[in-house]
Amino acid sequence: MALWLLFFGALSSCNNRNGEIEARNQEIDSLSREISGQRQLVDSLQNLQESDHDNKPLQVYFGREFKDIEDPESHIIEALKQQKELIPLDAVLGGTMEFRQVQVISEDWVLAVYDDGHVQGKSIFEYELQENNEVNFTEVASKLPQ
Structure with a gap:
């Protein structure tokens, strides 16, 4: 068993x-x-x-107002770079604020990165072409260092 x-x-x-x-x-x-x-x-x-x-960047349609400008994107970027007074951040330690990178992100806005070698900020600007081919910029939003 x-x-x-x-x-x-x-x-x-x-x-x-x-x-x-x-x-x-x-x-x-x-x-x-x-x-x-x-x-x-x-x-x-x-x-x-x-x-x-x-990998291709988005194409921005600039509209009829830019028809007489050969390269609208470069025109907008250079216009912003010439207007350093638009940078909403003060330089420190004797530096000079400058736009380092500017990217046209739409037919209305640009994204700009600026610094003085010590501090950096980013802003989105709205832009509008004037009759004399000058470009007016208005700050929409900014990210500044804390």
């Missing part, structure tokens, strides 16, 4: 182990499918990042 009990105990132990092995195999299969899906996602994101159309 003891021998039969030992035999059935060993047999049920094997069944439990088989169940554990089956559950682990299912978990491994599930994780393998998830890893495969993640690899496909990474590959598609890398392909998207490498595509040319994402």
Whole structure:
């Protein structure tokens, strides 16, 4: 009798182990499918990042008022760079505030980064072309150092 009990105990132990092995195999299969899906996602994101159309800057339509200006974007950028008094941040330690980067972001706005070598700020300016081809700027928003 003891021998039969030992035999059935060993047999049920094997069944439990088989169940554990089956559950682990299912978990491994599930994780393998998830890893495969993640690899496909990474590959598609890398392909998207490498595509040319994402690296092209947006084209800004400047409207009829700019029709007589050969390069409206450069005209706007240079006009802002000449108006340093628009910088809403005072220079420190004897520096001189200057516009370092100016980017036309729409037919109405430019983003400008300025500094004096010590402190830096960013502003969005609204612009409007005047009849004499001068450009008027109005500060819309600024991020200044704390």
